[in-house]
Amino acid sequence: MEPSRLRADDVTLAYDGRVVSQGLDLAVPDGSFTVIVGPNACGKSTLLRGLARLLRPAAGQVVLDCRSVAELRTKEVARQVGLLPQTAVAPDGITVADLVARGRYPHQDLFRRDAAADRAAVAAALAATGTEELAQRPVDELSGGQRQRVWVAMALAQETPLLLLDEPTTYLDIAHQIELLDLFARLNDEGATLVAVLHDLNHAARYATHLVVMKDGAVVASGAPQEIVTADLIEEVFGLPSVVIDDPLTGRPLVVPHSASTRRSSPPERSAEAPRVP
Amino acid sequence: MSAVRTALPLAAATVALAVVALMLGDYPLTVPQVLTALTGTSGFESTMVLEWRLPRVTAAILFGAALAISGALFQTLTRNPLGSPDLIGFATGSYTGVIVVTVVLGTSVVTTTAGALLGGLGTAILVYLLAYRRGVQGFRLIVVGIGVTAMLHALNTWLLLRAQEEVAMGAAIWGTGSLSLTSWSDVVPAVGVLLVTAPLVVWASRPLRQLELGDDAAAAHGVRVEPTRLAIIGLGILLTALVTAATGPIAFVALAAPQVAKRLWTGAGIPLVHSALTGAFLLLGADLLAQYVPAQPVPVGVVTVVLGGLYLLGVLIREARRA
Incomplete structure (x- = not known):
């Protein structure tokens, strides 16, 4: 059994009493690029929302470092687990640098903030995503591919060892999809543990180190793509x-x-x- | 800091307008006279400026700022320029509260204040609960708020028609919204309570910037989304209710000031400091218009309703063109 900091233990996930997944177990291997695939409405995004504690399980628990995330302070979790959400909104007129800097929130509070660490984290996030030249541009003016890289930069500025990605390549053309997936693969090589929900099976099989296949709210198969697909x-x-x-x-x-x-x-x-x- | 650079002219304009307000009156003063009077050393002129005119100017600045911050909080949370506390029913609810206590208990400062606060908060809770479905979304809050406002208007009219004439007159005068508070003893309690809310506004500003990014991103950054949103809504209601209790409903400032402020600065979203300064300037200016432009002074609420109507028309025309 590989070590895993982030696990779902026997979780039941439901929206408004409608059960999507029941008694689901999932362990995210440390250092893996875990990709979850499955048909529409199979519960893969719901599972990711559960892992990101955007959705509180109706039963069971999501465990981070052997503790239930329900018992942890939200900011404490946010320093360990980042998320690239599907629906994020850029405030009117915000520049790329300002938006990326908002990812520093869990490391700051009203009276304490390490300006040097914030600057370094934002600079590193811009560099990793190749968006340094865009830093002073308003986000409204960017193309879809550039914008998605900026959202990734915001998630990177959070400096979390675990990063969850909810359908990060949707609405991008094939070149931008590959560019983004290459970026994720590089982050993974550098030590980050990634969990992504992807639609494209072939992208999943190419990039995942650990593939999770879901159907009707249950995990049907998981393991290295070469072994299970x-x-x-x-x-x-x-x-x-x-x-x-x-x-x-x-x-x-x-x-x-x-x-x-x-x-x-x-x-x-x-x-x-x-x-x-x- | 570009934020400071763009806020300074606004602050200077407000101070200049305040000096003008202190000059005007039955006994006009020059700028040097006002400045001397402010030091308290010029006898009658000092009494006039410090005791008669300054309370009203102070009230206009602080109440304008409070209304504008309230509007900025709501417009940010609802992501909608129409998401303002006066449009979504809180001022109307305060009015309902005042009419009810006036009819039942008679008019006094305490009952009016209590009625306005309870009416505003009660309306807010009603709107929030009616709009709640797995969390509160901006658009639903506005639509529900407008519906509740319409019903409360009908209720207010019915209550006034049934009330005794002098009671109805008293409530109706309050209902126009006026800054004609004459002395510090009326202004100081309201100002004191508003200053207590200032640290809350400072606290709210950071999670507010996270909620702008959408609920998922805010939650991913460690914001407890629904409790935080509820707290910020509560703060916005408190600011509006405190001002409304002191003056009666004053429309338009909460609606327009944040949008004007947004155009005056270069940063992202709706700036709280700029909104507050803009609101102070607008309410002070509207009060000067109300006092000196018509042949007889009118309540400032009348002026802001007229300006607000024009502004709303402008917004609707622009939206219609875009659509």
Whole structure:
């Protein structure tokens, strides 16, 4: 069993009494890039909200460093666990540097603030995300890709060893998606533990060191992508027949879905052995 | 600090307007006369400036600042330029409270103050509960508030129609909103309570900047979102209710001052200090208009309602063009 600072122990997650997940267990391995995938409404974002303590479990507990997060002070948790939310709002007219600096909140209070540490953290976050040249620009004027990098910078300025990412690549074009995922991979290499909810299976399989597959609020499979991603699993979880091949660039699993046209032209293919690409 | 640089002209303008206000009256004074009178060494002129005119000017500045901060808190929380305590029912609720206590207990400073506070707070709790659904969102708060305001207006009219004539007159005079407090003994208690709320405003400013980012980001940064929002709403209501209890409902300042302040500075969101200075300037200016422009002085609430109506029209036209 790998050590994990952040765990969900037998949690039941519900919105307004509607249960999304019941008795769910999940351990985030320390130092991993954990990616949660699954069909729409499978409860993956709900699970992330539970881990980020945006949603209080109806039963069970989320545990950080062997203590229930419900018992910890919110600022204490915020110094350990950061979050890139799906819906964040940039105040009118705010500059990139000011917005990123707001991520320092858990390290400050009314009378005590370490200005030098704040400046250093903001500078490091801007550098890591390649947004230094944007520092004095108003956030309203940025493109979607730049803006998302700025939100990541705000989360980085929080300087938490654990970072949760809720669908960070949604609405970005493919180049910006890869750029952002590369950034996450680099942060992970540098020691951060990341948990991301992603929609794209192939991105998940390429970048995750630990993949969690969910369906109907339950974890169906978890482990290294190379070990768990199979055509059977994809069909079971998504109801979609596919062929799983080796990604020619990384050797990771690559899911090639069937569609109506491929089924018509080559129906027997689906059960055939996945073709190997050298 | 760009914040200080942009706040200084506002502060200077307010001070200049205050000096003008101290010059004007049945017995006009020059600037040097006002300054000498302020030192307390010029006999009758000192009495006139320090005892008669300064209380009203002080009240205008502090009440204007308090209303504007209240408006800034609400507009930030609701993310809406119309999310102002006067539009979402608190002033109307205060009026209801005053009418009820006047009808039941008769008019006195204590009953009026208590009625305004209880009416405002009661309305606030009603609006908050009606708008609550897994936390409170800005837009729902405004819509519910406008609905509750309409109902309270009807209730107020009904209460006034049923009340005895002199009682109704007393309540109606209060209902126009006036700064014609004449002495320090009327102004000092209200000012004292407002100054006590100042540290609360300082406290609220930091989590307020986090709530601007959205509930999820604020929570991720360690803000306890719903209790904090409730506390800030409570603070905004308290500021409005304290002023309303002292003066009667004064519209427009809470609505417009934060938006004017926002255009006067370069930073993000709605600035609290700039809002307070703008509110002080606006209420002081409106009170001067109310006293000296019409043939007979009118309550400042009448002037702010007229200005507020024009401002609201402007906002609606701009929104309509954009849509």
